[in-house]
Amino acid sequence: MLPESNDDLSQTLKQLKVATSALDKDRLLFEAGRRSVQHSLAWPMATAASLLLAGVISLSPLLARSETERIVYLPVPEAAPSTLVQQEGPTEDSSSYVMLLKEMTSINPSHRLPDISPGKSLPMLTAGSIAPLTP
Amino acid sequence: MELGRCFDRHAGVLVLLARQWCGTPEDVVQEAFLKLSTATPIPNNPAAWLFRVVRNAAISAGRSERRRGKHEARHSQSNPDWFVHDAAQRLDADAAVTAMQQLPLEEREVMIAHLWGGLTFEEIAEVMSTSSSSAHRLYSKGLAQLRVLLGEVHAP
Numbered sequence: 001m002l003p004e005s006n007d008d009l010s011q012t013l014k015q016l017k018v019a020t021s022a023l024d025k026d027r028l029l030f031e032a033g034r035r036s037v038q039h040s041l042a043w044p045m046a047t048a049a050s051l052l053l054a055g056v057i058s059l060s061p062l063l064a065r066s067e068t069e070r071i072v073y074l075p076v077p078e079a080a081p082s083t084l085v086q087q088e089g090p091t092e093d094s095s096s097y098v099m100l101l102k103e104m105t106s107i108n109p110s111h112r113l114p115d116i117s118p119g120k121s122l123p124m125l126t127a128g129s130i131a132p133l134t135p
Numbered sequence: 136m137e138l139g140r141c142f143d144r145h146a147g148v149l150v151l152l153a154r155q156w157c158g159t160p161e162d163v164v165q166e167a168f169l170k171l172s173t174a175t176p177i178p179n180n181p182a183a184w185l186f187r188v189v190r191n192a193a194i195s196a197g198r199s200e201r202r203r204g205k206h207e208a209r210h211s212q213s214n215p216d217w218f219v220h221d222a223a224q225r226l227d228a229d230a231a232v233t234a235m236q237q238l239p240l241e242e243r244e245v246m247i248a249h250l251w252g253g254l255t256f257e258e259i260a261e262v263m264s265t266s267s268s269s270a271h272r273l274y275s276k277g278l279a280q281l282r283v284l285l286g287e288v289h290a291p
Binding site: 002003006009010012013014015016017018019020021022023025028029031032033035036 | 138139142143146147148149150151160161164165168169172173216217218219221224225226228231246250251275278279281282285286
């Protein structure tokens with residue numbers, strides 16, 4: 001008996017159950033999982049980055065050792081001869097002995113300066129060799 | 136939606152829909168589900184998305200088959216088991232299939248998507264790239280035509 005109204009016909013048609021497909025659900029889900037993993041580049045990228053980092057770290061001591069000390073020889077400028085000659089003999093001002101005698105002479109002009117020409121040994125200063133400092 | 140539940144809910148109807156155009160509906164539907172599993176972003180309406188993808192792929196597969204010399208009608212009539220046979224049903228499954236095969240393809244498509252796919256006319260319109268009023272008109276027309284065809288079958 002055919003339903004009278006279109007709504008009834010729709011309901012009657014809806015009651016028909018669609019035949020199950022020949023598709024294998026398990027195989028489909030397996031294939032879906034395989035494809036989703038295949039397209040993911042996250043893990044290969046992470047592995048490559050880790051390997052690169054490990055390589056850099058292991059090579060860093062070798063790279064640091066390659067920095068060697070270098071000795072550079074620079075030409076030394078020749079010293080002027082005049083400077084050397086001036087520095088050979090004792091200068092008048094630089095000798096403390098002469099300075100002391102000059103100071104004593106300024107205090108006591110009667111005191112005779114010893115001969116300090118080159119080649120002569122300097123006299124020993126003793127308590128008796130200097131006249132008493134009297135005003 | 137979980138892929139497994141989506142499969143249980145729609146796989147049979149999608150195969151029935153794809154069968155209207157091509158002779159390898161299972162391959163088309165399987166490929167659509169695999170596309171869904173890797174789709175980014177996940178479609179808001181997976182059912183409508185699946186119907187659209189299956190429809191387009193089935194039309195494309197049907198064109199390829201026709202180029203290879205196969206006939207379209209052979210596909211829809213090669214497997215008459217569209218529905219489960221149940222004596223308790225008010226309508227004979229074979230009679231329904233025979234009547235539906237005489238409907239124009241567009242009307243058949245709308246009826247399958249609405250009656251057994253559970254899609255609204257708005258969703259069907261999106262799948263078929265038409266308006267919802269056109270989809271509703273096709274459905275009403277198909278239903279009326281089916282009534283006539285089934286009446287001829289049930290006539291004494």
